Amino acid sequence: MNDRISRTLSSVVLGSALGLAALSAPASQASLSDDRVRLGVLADMSGPYGDLCGKHCVEAVNMAVEDFGGQVLGQPIDVISADDQNKPDLGSAKAREWIESQGVDAINGLVASSVVGAVAQVANSAEKPILISGAGSNTFTTKTCSPFNAHWTYDVVALARGTVSPLVKSGKKKWFFITADYAFGHALENVATGIIESNGGTVVGSAKAPLGTTDYSSFVLQAISSGADAVALANAGKDFVNSLKGASEFGLSQQATMVGLLVFASDTRSIDADIIGNMRLTTGFYWDRDEATRVWSKRFMERTDGAVPTMAHAGAYSSTLHYLKAVAATGTDDGATVMKHMKANAPDDMFARHATLRADGRMAYDMYQVRVKTAAERSNRNDLYEIENVIPGDQAYAAMIPECDFK
Amino acid sequence: MTTILGINVFALLGQLLVGLINGSFYALLALGLAIIFGLLRIINFAQGALYMLGAFLAWLGLQQLGLNYWLALVLVPLAVGAIGILMERTLIRPIAGQDHLYSLLLTFGVALILQGAFNHWFGSSGQSYPIPDALKGGNNLGFMYLPTYRGWIILVSLVVCLATWWTIEKTRLGAYLRAGTENPQLLQGFGVNVPVMISLTFGFGVGLAGLAGVLAAPVYSVSADMGANLLIVVFAIVVIGGMGSIGGAILTGLAMGVIEGLTKYFYPQASSTVIFMVMVLVLLFKPAGLFGKEA
Numbered sequence: 001m002n003d004r005i006s007r008t009l010s011s012v013v014l015g016s017a018l019g020l021a022a023l024s025a026p027a028s029q030a031s032l033s034d035d036r037v038r039l040g041v042l043a044d045m046s047g048p049y050g051d052l053c054g055k056h057c058v059e060a061v062n063m064a065v066e067d068f069g070g071q072v073l074g075q076p077i078d079v080i081s082a083d084d085q086n087k088p089d090l091g092s093a094k095a096r097e098w099i100e101s102q103g104v105d106a107i108n109g110l111v112a113s114s115v116v117g118a119v120a121q122v123a124n125s126a127e128k129p130i131l132i133s134g135a136g137s138n139t140f141t142t143k144t145c146s147p148f149n150a151h152w153t154y155d156v157v158a159l160a161r162g163t164v165s166p167l168v169k170s171g172k173k174k175w176f177f178i179t180a181d182y183a184f185g186h187a188l189e190n191v192a193t194g195i196i197e198s199n200g201g202t203v204v205g206s207a208k209a210p211l212g213t214t215d216y217s218s219f220v221l222q223a224i225s226s227g228a229d230a231v232a233l234a235n236a237g238k239d240f241v242n243s244l245k246g247a248s249e250f251g252l253s254q255q256a257t258m259v260g261l262l263v264f265a266s267d268t269r270s271i272d273a274d275i276i277g278n279m280r281l282t283t284g285f286y287w288d289r290d291e292a293t294r295v296w297s298k299r300f301m302e303r304t305d306g307a308v309p310t311m312a313h314a315g316a317y318s319s320t321l322h323y324l325k326a327v328a329a330t331g332t333d334d335g336a337t338v339m340k341h342m343k344a345n346a347p348d349d350m351f352a353r354h355a356t357l358r359a360d361g362r363m364a365y366d367m368y369q370v371r372v373k374t375a376a377e378r379s380n381r382n383d384l385y386e387i388e389n390v391i392p393g394d395q396a397y398a399a400m401i402p403e404c405d406f407k
Numbered sequence: 408m409t410t411i412l413g414i415n416v417f418a419l420l421g422q423l424l425v426g427l428i429n430g431s432f433y434a435l436l437a438l439g440l441a442i443i444f445g446l447l448r449i450i451n452f453a454q455g456a457l458y459m460l461g462a463f464l465a466w467l468g469l470q471q472l473g474l475n476y477w478l479a480l481v482l483v484p485l486a487v488g489a490i491g492i493l494m495e496r497t498l499i500r501p502i503a504g505q506d507h508l509y510s511l512l513l514t515f516g517v518a519l520i521l522q523g524a525f526n527h528w529f530g531s532s533g534q535s536y537p538i539p540d541a542l543k544g545g546n547n548l549g550f551m552y553l554p555t556y557r558g559w560i561i562l563v564s565l566v567v568c569l570a571t572w573w574t575i576e577k578t579r580l581g582a583y584l585r586a587g588t589e590n591p592q593l594l595q596g597f598g599v600n601v602p603v604m605i606s607l608t609f610g611f612g613v614g615l616a617g618l619a620g621v622l623a624a625p626v627y628s629v630s631a632d633m634g635a636n637l638l639i640v641v642f643a644i645v646v647i648g649g650m651g652s653i654g655g656a657i658l659t660g661l662a663m664g665v666i667e668g669l670t671k672y673f674y675p676q677a678s679s680t681v682i683f684m685v686m687v688l689v690l691l692f693k694p695a696g697l698f699g700k701e702a
Contacts (some may be wrong), residue, residue: 046523046526046527047531048531048632049531050526050531051530051531051532113492197510207671207675209678210678214627214637215425215429215510215627217429218422218668219671219675221421221425222418224551225415225418237531237532238532238630240627241535242628248547249538249556250545250551250552250554251552251554266530270533270535270628272537275535331526385689
């Protein structure tokens with residue numbers, strides 16, 4: 001009999017305890033839309049841009065979540081990811097699925113500008129923040145700006161300004177472009193052309209190479225016969241690697257200064273130091289900048305089998321951290337509230353220095369002009385750059401246009 | 408500078424030569440496909456992946472074993488050929504005699520697996536392979552600077568292509584091979600071991616892709632998808648030349664290299680499609696291909 005009472009009693013106690021827990025749970029997460037904060041990382045995981053962001057961007061986001069303590073407002077933070085295969089339709093379908101049925105609160109990664117454009121439409125209308133860590137087009141803070149876009153790592157303006165203007169000023173006046181024949185390449189060429197002309201230089205020619213061209217010798221010969229003293233490569237990833245190799249092989253590099261407009265550390269590492277050594281370029285991150293970046297990068301490399309962290313990886317980490325801080329501070333995962341807080345408070349971590357997330361969603365911070373080290377200067381295979389100059393964010397990025405002033 | 412009709416002749420000569428370089432490359436790859444299709448009636452979609460494998464084996468050999476370029480040039484095609492033979496024995500033979508589509512789909516699957524695996528292991532940004540010291544530098548031809556290594560590519564490709572064509576079309580061994588495709592039972596009756604011959608032929612065709620991979624490693628980024636884009640172009644070349652015509656594949660390879668080179672000069676935007684436009688025209692007016700026999 002006693003036994004039975006005690007059993008009943010214990011079940012009552014246990015039951016009410018559970019009930020209380022169930023009742024108290026909503027109280028502590030009153031302002032989260034569900035019982036967790038979920039981040040989605042969407043990127044090209046297996047294609048040509050896989051190394052510059054890809055699965056290691058997922059790792060970088062995970063690192064930010066861990067550094068934040070793994071939970072926010074007493075609820076867990078989890079990270080899911082998908083491969084967009086650089087296809088806008090796939091990317092927007094995934095974003096819709098994540099937002100509508102999987103409770104994703106913010107999307108990170110985002111590499112190919114075409115995919116980002118499609119994802120932004122979905123996320124903007126659902127009022128979910130997108131943290132663009134890999135894409136370069138500047139439309140996300142101009143033509144298609146939205147209160148929910150946070151464009152983090154770089155854009156075409158910052159790259160062209162940082163790399164091109166010092167060269168024109170130092171006397172490189174005749175320019176030739178080898179441009180990837182799609183929106184990103186054209187945008188990069190246009191912005192760079194504007195900078196060249198406003199500094200008194202001229203563009204003597206341009207060859208539009210189809211995306212994924214393997215053999216650049218024809219374009220290199222055109223650049224040689226143009227007599228240009230600087231040749232800009234308005235392309236990215238493997239196109240950049242193959243075009244630069246061709247330039248070196250056919251003697252263009254000896255005749256003109258080669259200028260890489262978008263170069264990730266993963267690209268630099270995959271080219272012979274003899275070919276890329278001494279090239280000047282602009283980047284938002286270099287792992288060996290100081291103690292803070294070295295500590296972070298060492299952790300990153302341990303988790304990624306020695307991959308060299310690119311600015312996209314570091315940007316994905318930084319943007320995630322800033323987002324989570326805003327969720328914690330505002331006590332909500334409501335997109336508009338969180339974005340407001342992110343803009344009102346400066347990001348500050350090993351990546352974002354002297355940073356501000358402007359009202360138009362542009363994260364402006366210190367960019368670096370670097371010189372690629374030659375083979376003789378390198379002490380190991382990740383010893384890539386020497387930082388020559390720091391460009392403050394307000395000089396690196398274009399000024400905000402009034403239509404995009406989302407306070 | 409000399410110009411005719413507003414065209415810089417020197418620049419044009421340069422483009423023609425560059426076209427010829429690429430064309431000799433196409434010829435080498437197309438040759439492998441043409442042999443495998445012409446003699447064995449197998450549509451080998453893995454040829455591009457095996458080309459990639461050749462480049463990676465050369466790179467791995469250099470990184471891991473210190474195997475130099477010259478050894479790689481000999482050993483890698485043999486290794487890729489051996490992998491080809493293994494593939495033929497274990498995967499392709501069981502579906503021999505079925506519709507061509509089966510071998511196409513099977514080899515396509517193999518290509519995707521190889522490509523995916525290398526992407527997973529080595530990442531997407533590519534590896535670099537140095538040009539061997541003996542082939543560094545170049546010569547100024549007056550109208551352009553010709554890197555020695557590119558000259559080497561033309562030389563190797565042409566020698567290999569001609570030797571292969573001669574062997575298949577003009578020797579007794581070639582006659583056996585051709586007889587094997589026409590009537591395997593009869594040839595077997597003469598005491599020739601046809602299954603071994605088929606394996607070796609497949610291995611040779613695939614080995615050519617491996618050789619092209621080694622040749623390509625020093626000039627292009629060595630990466631998992633290096634064969635994927637090229638393969639489609641090379642297939643178009645084989646179709647233009649006439650499926651199975653060995654001489655046709657070689658000549659078309661060279662011609663398409665030149666046409667592509669000229670397009671890159673006059674209207675670069677179309678350079679990735681011009682070969683397919685030629686293919687469409689050829690299929691419309693001469694469905695068996697330029698050098699193919701009408702069925």
